Amino acid sequence: MKQIPMLDLKLEYEYMKSDIDAALRTCLDHQKWILGPEVKELEDKIAAYLGVKHCIGASSGTEALVMSLRALAIKLKDREFFDEADEIITTPFTFTATGDAILRAGATPVFIDIDPETYNIDARKIREYLASSQKGKVVGILPVHLYGLSCDMNEIMQLAQEFNLFIVEDVAQAFGGSWKGRKLGSIGNAGAFSFFPSKNLGGFGDGGIMSTNDDLVAEIIRMLLKHGGKDKYNVDHVGYNGRLDTLQAAVVLAKFKYIDEFNERRGKVAGHYNSSLKGINGLTLPKSLPDANHAWHQYTVRISNGSRDEVQKQLKDKGISTMIYYPYPLHKMKVFGNGRSKTFGNLVNAELASASVFSLPVEPLQSAEDTAYVVEYVKELS
Ligand SMILES: Cc1ncc(COP(=O)(O)O)c(C=O)c1O
Structure with missing residues:
Protein backbone atom coordinates (compact mmCIF):
# COMPACT_ATOMS: atom_id res chain seq x y z
CA MET A 1 0.00 0.00 0.00
CA LYS A 2 1.09 3.56 -0.68
CA GLN A 3 2.50 5.48 2.30
CA ILE A 4 2.10 9.26 2.22
CA PRO A 5 3.97 10.92 5.08
CA MET A 6 3.34 14.48 6.29
CA LEU A 7 6.88 15.24 5.21
CA ASP A 8 9.66 13.16 3.63
CA LEU A 9 12.97 14.47 4.89
CA LYS A 10 14.92 11.60 3.32
CA LEU A 11 13.56 12.53 -0.09
CA GLU A 12 14.43 16.19 0.52
CA TYR A 13 17.96 15.22 1.56
CA GLU A 14 18.42 13.18 -1.63
CA TYR A 15 17.28 16.20 -3.65
CA MET A 16 19.88 18.51 -2.05
CA LYS A 17 22.47 15.89 -1.12
CA SER A 18 25.43 17.37 -2.99
CA ASP A 19 24.88 20.83 -1.44
CA ILE A 20 24.41 19.50 2.07
CA ASP A 21 27.29 17.02 1.92
CA ALA A 22 29.64 19.73 0.63
CA ALA A 23 28.54 22.10 3.40
CA LEU A 24 29.14 19.47 6.08
CA ARG A 25 32.50 18.55 4.60
CA THR A 26 33.58 22.20 4.75
CA CYS A 27 32.78 22.23 8.48
CA LEU A 28 34.78 19.05 9.04
CA ASP A 29 37.72 20.72 7.33
CA HIS A 30 37.63 24.01 9.25
CA GLN A 31 36.57 22.65 12.69
CA LYS A 32 35.13 26.02 13.80
CA TRP A 33 32.19 24.60 15.70
CA ILE A 34 31.13 27.62 17.77
CA LEU A 35 29.99 30.65 15.75
CA GLY A 36 31.86 29.39 12.70
CA PRO A 37 31.78 31.29 9.39
CA GLU A 38 28.51 29.59 8.32
CA VAL A 39 26.59 31.31 11.13
CA LYS A 40 27.51 34.81 9.94
CA GLU A 41 26.96 33.86 6.30
CA LEU A 42 23.49 32.55 7.10
CA GLU A 43 22.63 35.63 9.21
CA ASP A 44 23.68 37.95 6.36
CA LYS A 45 21.84 35.97 3.69
CA ILE A 46 18.60 35.75 5.66
CA ALA A 47 18.76 39.44 6.63
CA ALA A 48 19.05 40.34 2.92
CA TYR A 49 16.22 37.94 2.03
CA LEU A 50 13.90 39.38 4.68
CA GLY A 51 14.97 42.97 4.04
CA VAL A 52 16.03 43.63 7.65
CA LYS A 53 19.16 45.16 9.16
CA HIS A 54 20.01 42.31 11.51
CA CYS A 55 19.55 38.55 11.76
CA ILE A 56 21.03 36.66 14.68
CA GLY A 57 21.22 32.86 14.83
CA ALA A 58 19.75 31.09 17.88
CA SER A 59 19.81 27.59 19.35
CA SER A 60 16.06 27.12 18.67
CA GLY A 61 12.91 28.99 17.72
CA THR A 62 11.85 28.93 21.36
CA GLU A 63 15.08 30.56 22.52
CA ALA A 64 14.74 33.07 19.67
CA LEU A 65 11.35 34.10 21.09
CA VAL A 66 12.65 34.31 24.66
CA MET A 67 15.73 36.31 23.72
CA SER A 68 13.72 38.73 21.54
CA LEU A 69 11.33 39.41 24.43
CA ARG A 70 14.13 39.68 26.96
CA ALA A 71 15.99 42.18 24.74
CA LEU A 72 12.83 44.31 24.62
CA ALA A 73 12.46 44.16 28.42
CA ILE A 74 16.06 45.33 28.79
CA LYS A 75 15.68 48.07 26.17
CA LEU A 76 12.24 49.39 27.09
CA LYS A 77 12.09 48.80 30.84
CA ASP A 78 15.76 48.76 31.73
CA ARG A 79 15.06 45.53 33.59
CA GLU A 80 16.35 42.00 33.00
CA PHE A 81 12.83 40.56 32.80
CA PHE A 82 9.30 41.86 32.43
CA ASP A 83 7.20 41.40 35.55
CA GLU A 84 3.84 39.77 36.10
CA ALA A 85 2.00 43.08 35.76
CA ASP A 86 3.32 43.39 32.19
CA GLU A 87 0.91 41.76 29.75
CA ILE A 88 1.77 40.38 26.34
CA ILE A 89 -1.13 39.48 24.06
CA THR A 90 -0.99 36.27 22.04
CA THR A 91 -3.09 33.50 20.56
CA PRO A 92 -4.13 30.40 22.52
CA PHE A 93 -4.04 28.38 19.28
CA THR A 94 -0.32 27.84 18.78
CA PHE A 95 2.57 25.66 19.88
CA THR A 96 3.27 25.78 23.63
CA ALA A 97 6.57 27.58 23.07
CA THR A 98 4.84 30.84 22.11
CA GLY A 99 3.12 31.25 25.48
CA ASP A 100 5.98 29.67 27.37
CA ALA A 101 8.41 32.27 25.99
CA ILE A 102 6.23 35.02 27.45
CA LEU A 103 6.33 33.32 30.88
CA ARG A 104 10.08 32.85 30.63
CA ALA A 105 10.51 36.55 29.82
CA GLY A 106 8.67 37.27 33.10
CA ALA A 107 5.42 38.68 31.64
CA THR A 108 1.82 37.47 31.75
CA PRO A 109 0.37 36.06 28.52
CA VAL A 110 -3.11 37.32 27.67
CA PHE A 111 -4.84 34.84 25.39
CA ILE A 112 -7.25 36.37 22.88
CA ASP A 113 -9.45 34.30 20.59
CA ILE A 114 -8.71 33.50 16.97
CA ASP A 115 -10.55 34.23 13.75
CA PRO A 116 -12.38 30.95 12.98
CA GLU A 117 -11.44 31.10 9.29
CA THR A 118 -7.74 31.97 9.35
CA TYR A 119 -6.98 30.39 12.78
CA ASN A 120 -4.85 33.47 13.55
CA ILE A 121 -5.43 35.87 16.42
CA ASP A 122 -8.46 38.10 15.83
CA ALA A 123 -7.15 41.67 15.64
CA ARG A 124 -10.64 43.10 16.31
CA LYS A 125 -10.68 41.34 19.67
CA ILE A 126 -7.21 42.65 20.48
CA ARG A 127 -8.61 46.14 19.93
CA GLU A 128 -11.56 45.40 22.23
CA TYR A 129 -9.22 44.20 24.96
CA LEU A 130 -6.90 47.18 24.63
CA ALA A 131 -9.84 49.59 24.70
CA SER A 132 -11.10 48.03 27.94
CA SER A 133 -7.79 47.55 29.75
CA GLN A 134 -5.85 50.01 31.87
CA LYS A 135 -3.37 52.07 29.85
CA GLY A 136 0.18 50.77 29.99
CA LYS A 137 -0.63 47.27 31.26
CA VAL A 138 -0.21 45.65 27.88
CA VAL A 139 3.37 46.06 26.71
CA GLY A 140 3.32 44.09 23.47
CA ILE A 141 1.70 41.64 21.08
CA LEU A 142 3.14 38.32 19.94
CA PRO A 143 1.25 37.41 16.76
CA VAL A 144 1.82 33.89 15.36
CA HIS A 145 1.63 33.39 11.59
CA LEU A 146 0.10 29.96 12.01
CA TYR A 147 0.44 27.29 9.33
CA GLY A 148 2.40 29.83 7.22
CA LEU A 149 -0.42 32.38 6.89
CA SER A 150 0.23 35.98 7.91
CA CYS A 151 -1.85 37.59 10.64
CA ASP A 152 -3.61 40.84 9.74
CA MET A 153 -0.43 42.90 10.11
CA ASN A 154 -2.07 46.18 9.03
CA GLU A 155 -4.38 46.15 12.01
CA ILE A 156 -1.75 44.76 14.39
CA MET A 157 0.79 47.45 13.45
CA GLN A 158 -1.92 50.08 13.73
CA LEU A 159 -2.68 48.88 17.28
CA ALA A 160 1.02 48.92 18.12
CA GLN A 161 1.20 52.56 17.10
CA GLU A 162 -2.01 53.63 18.83
CA PHE A 163 -1.28 51.86 22.11
CA ASN A 164 2.51 52.15 22.09
CA LEU A 165 3.17 48.40 22.02
CA PHE A 166 6.03 46.30 20.69
CA ILE A 167 5.40 43.49 18.22
CA VAL A 168 7.41 40.26 18.19
CA GLU A 169 6.33 38.08 15.27
CA ASP A 170 6.40 34.30 15.78
CA VAL A 171 7.49 33.25 12.31
CA ALA A 172 8.37 29.66 13.25
CA GLN A 173 5.89 28.30 10.70
CA ALA A 174 6.10 30.96 8.03
CA PHE A 175 9.61 31.31 6.61
CA GLY A 176 9.26 32.99 3.21
CA GLY A 177 5.64 34.06 3.74
CA SER A 178 4.76 37.71 3.33
CA TRP A 179 2.16 40.39 4.00
CA LYS A 180 1.58 43.03 1.31
CA GLY A 181 4.94 42.18 -0.23
CA ARG A 182 6.85 42.45 3.06
CA LYS A 183 8.46 39.29 4.33
CA LEU A 184 7.09 38.05 7.64
CA GLY A 185 9.55 38.72 10.44
CA SER A 186 10.43 42.13 8.96
CA ILE A 187 7.29 43.98 10.04
CA GLY A 188 7.34 44.03 13.86
CA ASN A 189 10.12 45.08 16.24
CA ALA A 190 11.56 41.58 16.01
CA GLY A 191 10.81 38.20 14.45
CA ALA A 192 11.63 34.70 15.72
CA PHE A 193 12.09 31.77 13.31
CA SER A 194 12.59 28.07 13.96
CA PHE A 195 14.85 25.68 12.06
CA PHE A 196 13.22 22.63 13.66
CA PRO A 197 13.62 19.88 11.01
CA SER A 198 9.97 19.88 9.94
CA LYS A 199 9.80 23.63 9.36
CA ASN A 200 9.77 25.13 5.83
CA LEU A 201 13.46 25.89 6.32
CA GLY A 202 14.67 23.22 8.73
CA GLY A 203 18.04 21.99 9.92
CA PHE A 204 19.26 18.59 11.08
CA GLY A 205 18.37 19.36 14.70
CA ASP A 206 17.32 22.38 16.72
CA GLY A 207 18.03 25.92 15.61
CA GLY A 208 16.44 29.27 14.93
CA ILE A 209 17.09 32.88 14.00
CA MET A 210 15.92 36.35 15.10
CA SER A 211 15.35 39.32 12.82
CA THR A 212 15.17 43.02 13.70
CA ASN A 213 15.78 46.49 12.31
CA ASP A 214 16.56 47.79 15.80
CA ASP A 215 20.32 48.19 16.39
CA LEU A 216 20.01 48.15 20.19
CA VAL A 217 17.75 45.08 20.27
CA ALA A 218 20.23 43.29 18.00
CA GLU A 219 23.13 44.27 20.23
CA ILE A 220 21.36 43.03 23.38
CA ILE A 221 20.35 39.76 21.71
CA ARG A 222 23.95 39.14 20.69
CA MET A 223 24.90 39.51 24.35
CA LEU A 224 22.06 37.34 25.64
CA LEU A 225 22.95 34.41 23.43
CA LYS A 226 26.53 34.42 24.65
CA HIS A 227 25.81 34.22 28.38
CA GLY A 228 24.78 37.88 28.64
CA GLY A 229 27.90 39.85 27.80
CA LYS A 230 30.08 41.13 25.01
CA ASP A 231 32.88 39.48 26.96
CA LYS A 232 31.66 36.08 28.07
CA TYR A 233 33.99 36.13 31.09
CA ASN A 234 32.50 39.43 32.34
CA VAL A 235 28.79 39.64 31.63
CA ASP A 236 26.08 42.31 31.97
CA HIS A 237 22.83 40.34 31.68
CA VAL A 238 21.19 37.09 32.73
CA GLY A 239 22.11 35.27 29.56
CA TYR A 240 21.82 31.95 27.78
CA ASN A 241 23.96 29.56 25.89
CA GLY A 242 21.68 30.32 22.96
CA ARG A 243 23.90 30.33 19.89
CA LEU A 244 23.07 28.72 16.57
CA ASP A 245 25.34 25.75 16.04
CA THR A 246 27.81 25.97 13.13
CA LEU A 247 26.72 22.59 11.76
CA GLN A 248 23.05 23.58 11.77
CA ALA A 249 23.93 26.88 10.10
CA ALA A 250 25.78 24.96 7.39
CA VAL A 251 22.81 22.66 6.74
CA VAL A 252 20.30 25.52 6.74
CA LEU A 253 22.53 27.55 4.38
CA ALA A 254 22.61 24.65 1.95
CA LYS A 255 18.83 24.27 2.14
CA PHE A 256 18.19 28.03 1.96
CA LYS A 257 19.03 27.93 -1.76
CA TYR A 258 15.83 25.94 -2.25
C1 LIG B 1 4.39 28.57 16.35
C2 LIG B 1 5.69 28.05 16.91
N1 LIG B 1 6.37 28.81 17.78
C3 LIG B 1 7.54 28.41 18.30
C4 LIG B 1 8.10 27.20 17.96
C5 LIG B 1 9.35 26.79 18.64
O1 LIG B 1 10.40 26.49 17.77
P1 LIG B 1 11.52 25.43 18.21
O2 LIG B 1 10.92 24.07 18.15
O3 LIG B 1 12.59 25.63 17.18
O4 LIG B 1 12.00 25.79 19.57
C6 LIG B 1 7.43 26.37 17.02
C7 LIG B 1 7.96 25.09 16.53
O5 LIG B 1 8.35 24.17 17.04
C8 LIG B 1 6.19 26.80 16.50
O6 LIG B 1 5.51 26.05 15.63
Missing part, protein backbone atom coordinates in the same frame (compact mmCIF):
# COMPACT_ATOMS: atom_id res chain seq x y z
CA ILE A 259 13.43 27.81 0.03
CA ASP A 260 11.50 29.74 -2.63
CA GLU A 261 11.28 26.71 -4.90
CA PHE A 262 10.08 24.56 -1.99
CA ASN A 263 7.52 27.10 -0.82
CA GLU A 264 6.20 27.26 -4.38
CA ARG A 265 5.97 23.49 -4.46
CA ARG A 266 4.03 23.58 -1.18
CA GLY A 267 1.73 26.15 -2.78
CA LYS A 268 1.12 23.82 -5.74
CA VAL A 269 0.12 20.93 -3.49
CA ALA A 270 -2.15 23.27 -1.52
CA GLY A 271 -3.63 24.66 -4.74
CA HIS A 272 -4.42 21.14 -5.90
CA TYR A 273 -6.14 20.34 -2.60
CA ASN A 274 -8.03 23.67 -2.77
CA SER A 275 -9.47 23.03 -6.18
CA SER A 276 -10.14 19.30 -5.76
CA LEU A 277 -11.60 19.29 -2.25
CA LYS A 278 -13.84 22.30 -2.51
CA GLY A 279 -17.54 21.89 -1.92
CA ILE A 280 -17.32 18.76 0.22
CA ASN A 281 -20.04 18.85 2.81
CA GLY A 282 -18.71 19.11 6.37
CA LEU A 283 -15.11 19.85 5.30
CA THR A 284 -13.79 23.42 5.64
CA LEU A 285 -10.69 24.22 3.62
CA PRO A 286 -8.04 26.72 4.74
CA LYS A 287 -8.59 30.35 3.90
CA SER A 288 -6.02 32.50 2.17
CA LEU A 289 -5.92 36.27 2.41
CA PRO A 290 -5.45 38.47 -0.67
CA ASP A 291 -2.73 40.48 1.12
CA ALA A 292 -0.81 37.40 2.27
CA ASN A 293 1.59 35.17 0.41
CA HIS A 294 0.93 31.89 2.26
CA ALA A 295 3.99 29.74 3.06
CA TRP A 296 1.78 26.62 3.40
CA HIS A 297 3.67 25.11 6.31
CA GLN A 298 0.50 23.11 6.96
CA TYR A 299 -2.62 22.43 4.93
CA THR A 300 -5.20 22.33 7.68
CA VAL A 301 -8.85 21.43 7.25
CA ARG A 302 -11.65 21.19 9.75
CA ILE A 303 -14.52 18.75 9.92
CA SER A 304 -17.92 19.83 11.16
CA ASN A 305 -19.58 16.46 11.45
CA GLY A 306 -18.41 12.99 12.36
CA SER A 307 -15.49 11.94 14.48
CA ARG A 308 -12.04 13.35 13.75
CA ASP A 309 -10.41 10.23 15.22
CA GLU A 310 -12.41 8.09 12.83
CA VAL A 311 -11.46 10.25 9.84
CA GLN A 312 -7.78 10.09 10.75
CA LYS A 313 -8.03 6.33 11.18
CA GLN A 314 -9.70 5.84 7.81
CA LEU A 315 -6.96 7.86 6.11
CA LYS A 316 -4.25 6.02 8.03
CA ASP A 317 -5.71 2.73 6.80
CA LYS A 318 -5.03 4.00 3.27
CA GLY A 319 -1.45 4.92 4.22
CA ILE A 320 -2.15 8.67 4.48
CA SER A 321 -0.60 10.44 7.49
CA THR A 322 -2.40 13.33 9.17
CA MET A 323 -1.57 15.41 12.23
CA ILE A 324 -3.42 17.65 14.66
CA TYR A 325 -1.91 21.08 15.27
CA TYR A 326 -2.93 21.68 18.05
CA PRO A 327 -5.16 19.39 20.12
CA TYR A 328 -5.08 21.60 23.27
CA PRO A 329 -5.35 25.38 23.30
CA LEU A 330 -2.78 26.97 25.59
CA HIS A 331 -5.27 28.35 28.14
CA LYS A 332 -6.32 24.76 28.92
CA MET A 333 -2.79 23.68 29.88
CA LYS A 334 -1.63 23.39 33.45
CA VAL A 335 1.48 25.45 32.81
CA PHE A 336 -0.68 28.49 32.02
CA GLY A 337 -2.97 27.91 35.01
CA ASN A 338 -2.67 29.18 38.57
CA GLY A 339 -2.99 32.80 37.51
CA ARG A 340 0.05 32.60 35.26
CA SER A 341 -1.98 33.75 32.24
CA LYS A 342 -5.15 35.72 31.46
CA THR A 343 -7.89 35.19 28.93
CA PHE A 344 -10.08 37.80 27.28
CA GLY A 345 -13.71 36.75 26.92
CA ASN A 346 -14.35 33.24 25.81
CA LEU A 347 -11.98 31.46 23.48
CA VAL A 348 -14.58 29.36 21.68
CA ASN A 349 -13.03 29.61 18.25
CA ALA A 350 -9.69 28.32 19.53
CA GLU A 351 -11.44 25.53 21.43
CA LEU A 352 -13.50 24.54 18.42
CA ALA A 353 -10.42 24.56 16.20
CA SER A 354 -8.52 22.34 18.65
CA ALA A 355 -11.37 19.86 18.54
CA SER A 356 -11.93 19.80 14.78
CA VAL A 357 -8.81 20.55 12.70
CA PHE A 358 -6.34 18.18 11.16
CA SER A 359 -3.55 18.68 8.62
CA LEU A 360 -2.93 16.79 5.37
CA PRO A 361 0.51 16.00 3.94
CA VAL A 362 2.21 18.94 2.17
CA GLU A 363 5.61 17.58 1.27
CA PRO A 364 7.21 19.95 -1.27
CA LEU A 365 8.43 16.97 -3.31
CA GLN A 366 5.12 15.11 -3.08
CA SER A 367 4.19 13.83 -6.55
CA ALA A 368 1.00 14.93 -8.30
CA GLU A 369 -0.02 11.28 -8.16
CA ASP A 370 0.34 11.18 -4.37
CA THR A 371 -1.61 14.42 -3.98
CA ALA A 372 -4.37 12.94 -6.16
CA TYR A 373 -4.33 9.80 -3.98
CA VAL A 374 -4.89 11.92 -0.84
CA VAL A 375 -7.70 13.80 -2.61
CA GLU A 376 -9.36 10.56 -3.67
CA TYR A 377 -9.55 9.22 -0.13
CA VAL A 378 -10.49 12.49 1.51
CA LYS A 379 -13.38 12.67 -0.95
CA GLU A 380 -14.38 9.15 -0.04
CA LEU A 381 -14.84 10.19 3.58
CA SER A 382 -17.89 12.25 2.74
